[in-house]
Amino acid sequence: MGVDINGNEFDIDYRAWQPLELEELLSWIRLHFARLDPTARDRVGDYLLSRSNLARERALSSAGLPYPNRWFGPLTAPGHMLHPAIWSRPESVPHKPFIDLRIYEETWNPEERSRDPQKVTRVRIFDYLQ
Numbered sequence: 001m002g003v004d005i006n007g008n009e010f011d012i013d014y015r016a017w018q019p020l021e022l023e024e025l026l027s028w029i030r031l032h033f034a035r036l037d038p039t040a041r042d043r044v045g046d047y048l049l050s051r052s053n054l055a056r057e058r059a060l061s062s063a064g065l066p067y068p069n070r071w072f073g074p075l076t077a078p079g080h081m082l083h084p085a086i087w088s089r090p091e092s093v094p095h096k097p098f099i100d101l102r103i104y105e106e107t108w109n110p111e112e113r114s115r116d117p118q119k120v121t122r123v124r125i126f127d128y129l130q
Contacts, residue, residue: 002052002098009102010094013087015065016055017048022083029103033126045128049101056094059087101128 001009014022033041059065065087087093103126112119 001102001104002049002056002094003100003102004094004096005099006096008094008096010098011086012052013055013059013065013085014083015085015087016052018066029125030105041126042128045101045126046130049098049128049130052101053097055087056098059093060090060095064088099130102126 002012003009017025033044036044055065065085102124104122105125106120106122108120
């Protein structure tokens with residue numbers, strides 16, 4: 001989640017991490033991130049926050065944020081159905097720069113969530129304040 005100066009949290013479009021796929025990044029975080037020393041974790045946080053802000057700026061530009069497949073553009077099928085291109089329209093893009101990056105681990109029970117989509121447990125595992 002990107003956090004602006006007012007403390008508002010925003011989902012970050014999966015395309016911000018290109019050429020990394022979101023699943024690759026999350027797997028790396030789960031397997032290796034906790035073993036890093038605090039300085040290294042801050043370098044990762046700084047890199048991810050920078051990529052998030054760069055993607056946010058590109059999404060607000062007239063060119064927009066590029067899709068992974070340049071030939072199909074917005075018709076490109078998402079690599080994973082849970083990761084839609086949320087910054088496809090300028091009105092859906094946060095307008096203020098992110099000053100904080102928060103990484104959460106989310107868990108849920110599929111049966112419970114089918115009855116209530118908000119039934120998700122979130123635990124903050126990292127917070128990087130610029």
